[in-house]
Amino acid sequence: MSDTGQTRKSDLNEVMLAMDVVDTLRHQQSVVDRELGAEDHDRALIEKIRTIYAGQGLTVSDEVIADGVRALREERFAYRPPQRSFQLTLARLYVNRGRWAKRGALVIAAMLAIYLVYHYAVVAPQNRSLQQQQRALQELEAMPAKLADQRDRVLAEAHEDAARNQAEALYEDAMASVSRRDVEAVNKGYAALGQLYARLILQYRLRIVSRPGAPSGVWRVPQNNPNARNYYIIVEAVTTDGKLLSLPVTSEEDGKTSTVEQWGLRVEPAVFEQVKRDKLDNGIIDRNVFGLKKRGYLNPQYTIPTTGGAITQW
Numbered sequence: 001m002s003d004t005g006q007t008r009k010s011d012l013n014e015v016m017l018a019m020d021v022v023d024t025l026r027h028q029q030s031v032v033d034r035e036l037g038a039e040d041h042d043r044a045l046i047e048k049i050r051t052i053y054a055g056q057g058l059t060v061s062d063e064v065i066a067d068g069v070r071a072l073r074e075e076r077f078a079y080r081p082p083q084r085s086f087q088l089t090l091a092r093l094y095v096n097r098g099r100w101a102k103r104g105a106l107v108i109a110a111m112l113a114i115y116l117v118y119h120y121a122v123v124a125p126q127n128r129s130l131q132q133q134q135r136a137l138q139e140l141e142a143m144p145a146k147l148a149d150q151r152d153r154v155l156a157e158a159h160e161d162a163a164r165n166q167a168e169a170l171y172e173d174a175m176a177s178v179s180r181r182d183v184e185a186v187n188k189g190y191a192a193l194g195q196l197y198a199r200l201i202l203q204y205r206l207r208i209v210s211r212p213g214a215p216s217g218v219w220r221v222p223q224n225n226p227n228a229r230n231y232y233i234i235v236e237a238v239t240t241d242g243k244l245l246s247l248p249v250t251s252e253e254d255g256k257t258s259t260v261e262q263w264g265l266r267v268e269p270a271v272f273e274q275v276k277r278d279k280l281d282n283g284i285i286d287r288n289v290f291g292l293k294k295r296g297y298l299n300p301q302y303t304i305p306t307t308g309g310a311i312t313q314w
Helices: 003-035 041-055 062-074 086-095 097-157 161-179 183-201 269-282
Strands: 204-208 217-220 230-238 247-250 257-260 262-267 289-293
Touching (some): 041 062, 097 161, 097 183, 161 183, 217 269, 230 269
Antiparallel strands (some): 204 230
């Protein structure tokens, strides 16, 4: 080994020894401070350190011990925490970057979860509701013109005042609902005008039912008058091309409206007997047309006298 290498090793050993001496001095200083006054302090401290190292089998020169005492006074080997600075903060963040990264990921995940819950539970329903309201208002603005067109269609088909009056009443009610911005009522009014139009253009004939196993007429005893009888002729609506229709009919017995293919119309006993004799004559009802529903009218025009009262079950 070269002389330079030996010199460096010797210097390092001396530094390490000086640091060890200072550390020992620091631990023994409080004991000496309690036992001696200030003027005997250094001498006693040097002697105590020499004794400690001698007890460990180590030989330490007085020069090294004295230098250690001076270093202790100067706090040469004492740890002083670095002063706070921006560079120090960055260094600490870099050293602890793994821990901060985990915490940051957890915070971001929590914030994302909160955002998603808030968006889908609160914001999205509010947006959908707002969009629906906006669409409804846009449709509402177009309804006056649509209602007028629907009313005009009905008036163009109507051949009787009853249909015209009903159309005007439905139109006025719907327009009042437009003013109130009652979208549901407006839509109902528009639909009612459409149903009125469909009813007006409908054409069919009322035919007396005359098929094997199907009654052509029935009689009933009213609940409020057990001594009386009500007579009904069973009819069905047939289009010009022979199709059977299902129509809404209101029963006079319970006031309920049902959509049916067959229903009974109340007649006088004499009319009931007349239809009965016609069927018994040859098994066929020759005069089987009970009435005609023409285009432009709300109700059929009956060819057989009837009160108009109806039943839907028998």
